[in-house]
Amino acid sequence: MAAKDSPLKQFEIDPISNIELGGYNISFTNSSFAMLITVLVITIFLTVTVNTRSIIPSRMQLISELMYNFIAQLLSDTVGDNGKRYFPFVFSLFMFVLIGNMVGMIPYQFTFTSHIIVTFALAAVVFIGVTILGFINHGIKFFTFFYIPGVPFYMHPLLIPIEVISYLSRPISLSVRLFANMLAGHTLLKVFAGFVVSMPFFTGVFPLAFIVALTGLEILIAFLQAYVFAILTCLYINDAYHLH
Amino acid sequence: MPQLNPEFFVSQLFWLAVFFTFLFVFLWRVSLPRITTVLEKRQNKIDENLSSAKELQEQAMEIEKKINDQINKAKLETDGKIKDTINALQEGVSSQLSSLDKDLEKKVSDAEREIIKNKNDQMKNINNEIANITKLTVGKIAKIELSDNEINKVIETHKGSYN
Numbered sequence: 531m532a533a534k535d536s537p538l539k540q541f542e543i544d545p546i547s548n549i550e551l552g553g554y555n556i557s558f559t560n561s562s563f564a565m566l567i568t569v570l571v572i573t574i575f576l577t578v579t580v581n582t583r584s585i586i587p588s589r590m591q592l593i594s595e596l597m598y599n600f601i602a603q604l605l606s607d608t609v610g611d612n613g614k615r616y617f618p619f620v621f622s623l624f625m626f627v628l629i630g631n632m633v634g635m636i637p638y639q640f641t642f643t644s645h646i647i648v649t650f651a652l653a654a655v656v657f658i659g660v661t662i663l664g665f666i667n668h669g670i671k672f673f674t675f676f677y678i679p680g681v682p683f684y685m686h687p688l689l690i691p692i693e694v695i696s697y698l699s700r701p702i703s704l705s706v707r708l709f710a711n712m713l714a715g716h717t718l719l720k721v722f723a724g725f726v727v728s729m730p731f732f733t734g735v736f737p738l739a740f741i742v743a744l745t746g747l748e749i750l751i752a753f754l755q756a757y758v759f760a761i762l763t764c765l766y767i768n769d770a771y772h773l774h
Numbered sequence: 775m776p777q778l779n780p781e782f783f784v785s786q787l788f789w790l791a792v793f794f795t796f797l798f799v800f801l802w803r804v805s806l807p808r809i810t811t812v813l814e815k816r817q818n819k820i821d822e823n824l825s826s827a828k829e830l831q832e833q834a835m836e837i838e839k840k841i842n843d844q845i846n847k848a849k850l851e852t853d854g855k856i857k858d859t860i861n862a863l864q865e866g867v868s869s870q871l872s873s874l875d876k877d878l879e880k881k882v883s884d885a886e887r888e889i890i891k892n893k894n895d896q897m898k899n900i901n902n903e904i905a906n907i908t909k910l911t912v913g914k915i916a917k918i919e920l921s922d923n924e925i926n927k928v929i930e931t932h933k934g935s936y937n
Binding site: 576 | 778785813815
C-alpha cells in the first residue's frame with residue numbers, strides 16, 4: 531500500500547508555520563491547531579453560555595452547568611471534600627481530552643489525543659502532581675502506600691515490588707489507554723473508508739453503513755475515554771490523601 | 775507510525791503546555807467562578823424560597839388555629855346564649871303560668887264566694903218567699919189571714935228539714 535493511502539497517514543504532523551526557539555523546533559502544526567480549536571471551543575462555550583448568569587438557565591447554560599456538576603460530583607464521590615481544590619484542574623483535563631477527542635471526530639481534522647507524546651505528557655503531569663501531593667500530605671510515610679496491611683509477612687517481598695511497579699506504570703497505562711483508543715478508532719474508520727472506495731459497484735454502501743455506526747461508537751468512546759481519564763485522575767488524587 | 779517520530783515531540787509538548795496552561799488558568803479564573811456564582815445564587819434563591827414557604831406555612835397554621843379558636847369561642851357563646859334564652863323563656867313561661875294559676879285561683883275563690891253569697895242571699899229570700907207563698911196559699915185555701923210573725927214561727931220550727 532502506498533504511503534499516501536496508509537490509514538496511519540492521518541496521524542502525520544504537518545507544520546503550518548515553522549518556528550524555532552533556542553535550537554528546538556516548536557513549529558505550529560496541525561496538532562497545535564487542533565489544540566487551539568479545542569481550547570477556543572471550551573473557553574468560548576463556557577464563557578458565552580454563562581454570560582447572563584441567569585438563575586433560570588438557558589439550554590446552553592444548562593449544558594455548561596451539567597458538565598460542571600458532572601465533574602464536581604465525580605470529584606466529591608471519589609475524593610470527598612479535599613477534592614474541591616483540584617476541581618479546576620480535573621475539569622480542564624476532562625474538557626481538554628473530551629473536546630480534543632470530539633474535534634478529532636470532525637472529518638479531515640487532526641486528533642491530538644491520538645499522539646502518545648501528548649497523552650503521556652498529560653498523564654505525567656497527573657502522576658508527578660499526585661506523587662508530590664502524596665509526599666506533601668504524608669511525608670516519608672507516603673511509602674507505606676506500597677505496604678498492604680493484613681497480608682502474611684512472607685508475601686511482602688513479592689507484593690511490595692508489584693505495588694511499586696503498578697504505581698510507576700500509572701502514567702503509562704493512563705496515557706496508552708487514551709492514545710490506543712483514539713489510534714485504533716481512527717485507523718479503523720480510515721480502513722473502512724478505504725473499502726468504500728475500493729469495493730466494486732454498490733457494495734461500498736456496506737462499509738459505509740459500518741462507518742456510520744462506527745462513528746457513533748467513536749463518539750461514545752471519545753466521551754468515555756475523557757471520563758476514564760478524569761475519574762482515574764480523581765482516584766489517584768484520592769490515593770494521595772488516603773493510604774491503605 | 776507517525777506517533778513515534780520524535781521530530782515534532784518538542785513542538786507538541788510546547789504547544790500542549792501553552793494551550794493547556796491557558797485553558798487551565800482561564801477556566802480556573804474566569805469560567806468556573808462564573809458557574810459557581812450562578813449555582814450558588816440559585817441554591818440561595820431556592821433556600822430563601824423554601825424558608826419563606828415554611829414561614830408562610832407557619833403563619834397559615836397560626837391563622838388556622840386562631841380561626842378554630844374563634845369558631846370554638848363563638849360556639850360556646852351561642853351555646854350559652856341559647857341556654858340563657860331557654861332559661862329565660864322557661865322562667866317567663868313558669869311565671870306566667872303561676873300568675874295564671876293565681877288569677878285562676880282568685881277567680882275560682884271569687885266565684886265561690888259569689889256563689890256562697892248568692893246562696894246565702896237566696897236562703898234569706900227563700901224564707902220570705904216561703905212566708906209569702908204560705909200566706910197566699912193559706913189565704914186562698916183556708917181564707918185565713920195569717921200574720922208574718924205566725925208564719926215565721928212555723929217556718930223556724932221546720933227549718934232543719936230542708937236546709
